[in-house]
Amino acid sequence: MKSHSKYLLLLLLLPLMMACKDFFNDIFNDKSTVYHVDIATVKNPTLSSKFFFVLDNNQIMQITQTDLPSFVPKDGQRIIANYSILSKVDSTNVPVKLFDASSVLTKGIFKITPATQDSIGNDSVFVRDMWIGNDFLNVEFSYWGFNRTHFINMVSDASKVFTDGKTHLEFRHNGNGDTPTYLLRGIVSFNLKSLQAGVTGNSLNLVIHVKVPYKTAVQMYDVTYNFGPTTSTVYTGPQLSGFMKDLPSMH
Numbered sequence: 001m002k003s004h005s006k007y008l009l010l011l012l013l014l015p016l017m018m019a020c021k022d023f024f025n026d027i028f029n030d031k032s033t034v035y036h037v038d039i040a041t042v043k044n045p046t047l048s049s050k051f052f053f054v055l056d057n058n059q060i061m062q063i064t065q066t067d068l069p070s071f072v073p074k075d076g077q078r079i080i081a082n083y084s085i086l087s088k089v090d091s092t093n094v095p096v097k098l099f100d101a102s103s104v105l106t107k108g109i110f111k112i113t114p115a116t117q118d119s120i121g122n123d124s125v126f127v128r129d130m131w132i133g134n135d136f137l138n139v140e141f142s143y144w145g146f147n148r149t150h151f152i153n154m155v156s157d158a159s160k161v162f163t164d165g166k167t168h169l170e171f172r173h174n175g176n177g178d179t180p181t182y183l184l185r186g187i188v189s190f191n192l193k194s195l196q197a198g199v200t201g202n203s204l205n206l207v208i209h210v211k212v213p214y215k216t217a218v219q220m221y222d223v224t225y226n227f228g229p230t231t232s233t234v235y236t237g238p239q240l241s242g243f244m245k246d247l248p249s250m251h
Helices: 006-019 021-029 240-245
Strands: 036-043 052-054 060-066 078-085 093-107 109-111 126-133 136-145 151-156 167-174 182-191 203-210 219-226
Touching (some): 093 151, 126 219, 136 151, 151 182
Parallel strands (some): 060 093, 093 182, 109 151
Antiparallel strands (some): 036 052, 036 078, 052 060, 126 136, 136 182, 151 167
C-alpha cells in the first residue's frame, strides 16, 4: 500500500475538524508534524484511553497523548489510527499522539453448519480491496442497503470439498432484507490464526469466494497467507471517510 496523500488525511480528519475549528487550524499550521494513517491491532487489556496499538510489522506504538479521551477500544480490536510519532528514543515502544481513530469490524473465521446456513445469508457484496497484514485478512467492501443491520462473515464450509490443495473460504453477507437504496461501504478484518492448526510450513494459499452483484458466477480471489508480521501498510483505500460514516449498522 502506498503512502497516503494530503487529500486522504483531510478525509479522515474532516468530521473532527468540522466540530473543532481550533483543532483544524492547529493541524495545518504545524508544518513540523508528520501524520500517519495506519491499520493496526489494539493491545488494551486494562481498557484505557492511552493504549498500545501494533502495526502489521509488529511495531508497538504507545499512546502517551490523545485527542480522544473517551475512545477505549477492546483488546485485539482492529482500528485505523491517525497519529504522529513523538520520539524514537525507544525502538520497542514508540510514543505517539493519537488524533483520530476508527474501529474496524474484527471477527474470526466462522465454521458454518446446516443449522447456521440461513442466519449467515448469501446476499451479494462488492469487494473493493483485499489484503493480509499480521494474521488478519482485511476486506474493503460495499453493498446496497438502507437502514437495517447487515451481517458480514468469513465462512469455512466443511461440506464443500476441493482438490486443489488450497484453503477455500466464503465472504458472506446477510442484508437482513434491507431496501437497496444506497451503496454503503465498510471494512472488516478477519483473524486467520485458527487456519494455522495442523499446517506444515508457514503459509497457506487461500481462495476467497464472493457472490458479486449482477454476476451469475461466484468471483474468486487468490490470496497467500504468510504467517506472522508483514511489512507495515498505510491504509490508502478510496473509501476512507465512507466506511467510517456511511454504515448504519454492521456486525
